[in-house]
Amino acid sequence: MDYTGNLESELKELKNTFNTGITKQESWRRSQLKALLSLLEEKEGDILKALEQDLGKHRVESFRDEVGPLIKSVNYALKWLKQWMSSKKADLPVAAFPSRAELVPEPLGVILVISCWNFPFGVSLEPLIGAIAAGNTVVLKPSELAPASSSVLANTIHTYLDNKAIKVIQGGPSIGEKLLQQKWDKIFFTGSAKVARIVMTAAAINLTPVAVELGGKCPAIVDSLSSSWDKEIATKRILAAKFGTCAGQACIAIDYILVEKKFSTTLVKLLKAYILSMFGEIPKESVGRIINKNHCSRLRKLLDEPSVKATIVHGGSYDEDALFMEPTLLVDPPLKSEIMTEEIFGPLLPIITVEKIEDSIEFIKSRPRALAIYAFTNNETLKKKLASETSSGSVIFNDAIIQYIADSLPFGGVGESGFGRYHGKFSFDMFTHEKPVARRSFLTDFWFRYPPWNDQKLQIFKSAYRFNYFEIILIILGLKKS
Template structure:
């Protein structure tokens, strides 16, 4: 961190030079990101395997493929995103035009998480670059192989005067937060999110906090053999096939009617074995827990005897290899830690209800989640979920897929996060839309100037009511305009 303040000042000066505002510069940096992904694919696979035990297919699906798509989307839309947009003015604004012109914020900080080390680092970086900012990226030290690759290799593909990667642990993060930024985007836990927001107050720095929470899945499709099979497939892969549940948008728990619980559990047991094998650790299809600290945290969630007794499938653990088998629980105590905090691992509680409509009340009794997943064909129930629940996103009949959609904003609400990004929303997050108004010298409304009198008051009233006929009558002396 020696010389950090000097480096940041150089980055601010580089931004002021206007270089990063050029469309050609932005395009060249995005192409550099794309080339980094292409030429270092094997090393990315290796780093993800080393840090998280991710299979190459999972790594490509969730990080490499998603990032390539996002970069190409930004390259295709950049020209349109950068252009000003005409703003509609009232008819009375004669010989006046206005537009909204996006401009970069300046020097921004991106602090990423360890569970998707490349995706959560480069996805916001795409938006920051596309918007024309200078950017400091701090990858998570909990994924050291990935952080090393980002710190040592990525800079060779980008303009080092505008983009810097600073690896390190908590002390580095704290030192970075003490600096002045034009925006901070943080991905991680709510606990650290509070620290980030507190630090940002010093300079009134705007923040985007991508946090998490307990994302529920409501299952109301078990009366149809086809629908329930499809739903279970999607639930299993979205929970256990997404970094072993170590994802902020992974399903945290399931809500289902009590009469269908055994059917759901039986189907899930079959599909877990089909997808991950009799011994998931040997099939290499489930990622491992990131480190011993998180492993012990998950192990502790099952330490209560009432929670252990609710396990109906799985539960085995291999501390040496940091592996936890996909585990299903039915009706653990609602006041237990497993139902009070975000699980962030391959443990899946199923909570049974008398009727599925009770799920709305259950969800609303808890903090607003980052995502809600509802598996149902009941249109009336869908409308209730849309109108009566609040979450960062709401997905019907699937899970996690919203993350990959560039045309949808990704972000939370309440305790699950502040702000949004992805696609053009990333560009907008790192831009300021400046109002630009152009007025002619040829016309003016004389009554806008003092001295004031009741006659001018009547004209103001007609003007702000957009009553052009009334204004004309006042001018002609045929009406004294007053309205209540």
């Protein structure tokens, strides 16, 4: 349902609330975080039901990927809030003696959060946690493509949180456009690169800072693992990170695999076997749905390209009316085909073979920087080369997607995969200005800092910037020529 209220009056209320200073108080921040925790715990059933309606997610998957991580994040913020809010001492030059300085974290003001449909609660509430902890007022615009989830957010947040400081505004592109026409203190956007360009263009008019969480084609390098145990675990983790996470509709899902040609047949056999054991004879009953017919049609077109269709080794069926696409494996589709040049965002998994596993590094470097690189290997040399020679939002060895639930690690991209970092303390920092505050006494002053200038003062400054204070004393006493 599109928003029908008075947008200008709503934003004015948010600004007025912020200007009262109430959101800067630790007590207000704690009360809102605790209220959000209550929402997650008391409305868990509504959240899980909405995710099933929008995306066909099993309640276990929904709790694992959205409700659970959010509860953890709120508790983490409550635990560390006082420390995050505290000022930090900073040093000033000796020339400013006696003096002291500190870095004081202050909220930015009124924040706009535009979230995506694939994790409609996670990518809405995770940045909201940071914005609240930092003391801001917030407008959240959830995605209209997940209407049940958007409705739950709109109908619950205003009953739990301070409605004068935190608002949910529902609607489609027209509402999004109206929101972008307003002046914000920061915009946080999760979605596609195409829409991100629109957001940034609008933000530039008011010089509004923007953080964008995008995606990209996240590769997984699979080495020729020696033990059967390692092969089994790697295979299950790959499948869970692709087909078992929102049917592959995730920015950090594995987009394609790079593997040595000599190991590819073995890998395909393992993947086929574990697809069957994990998702059953009828995967339609256990794999999540595609979000809508447009996206289902987009995925179908990727597969129906003749040169791509010929490379399918498992799956390939789909039911657009049921919004279902079977977990599909492809071996060596053309590198210039759309399935290898565009982010897939669905349950299609290309497997690209290379002569030797080290070739995968050059392959990755030749393409836009990904949100994440995954590598399943015990080769320490390969690990070092991947970490040092590639650029991505993150690098994960021998697992996938675990970085998303880590409060101690920043989550975000680089280059075309986005910019800005959040989760844990990084979410707090995202919506905070760390303001330098310096204090100095009138007790002392230094005559050489003022005009008129002469060579003696020049030498004093040169010595000062080299931290040679003994030399300064000699110059002042006339014991060293300037």
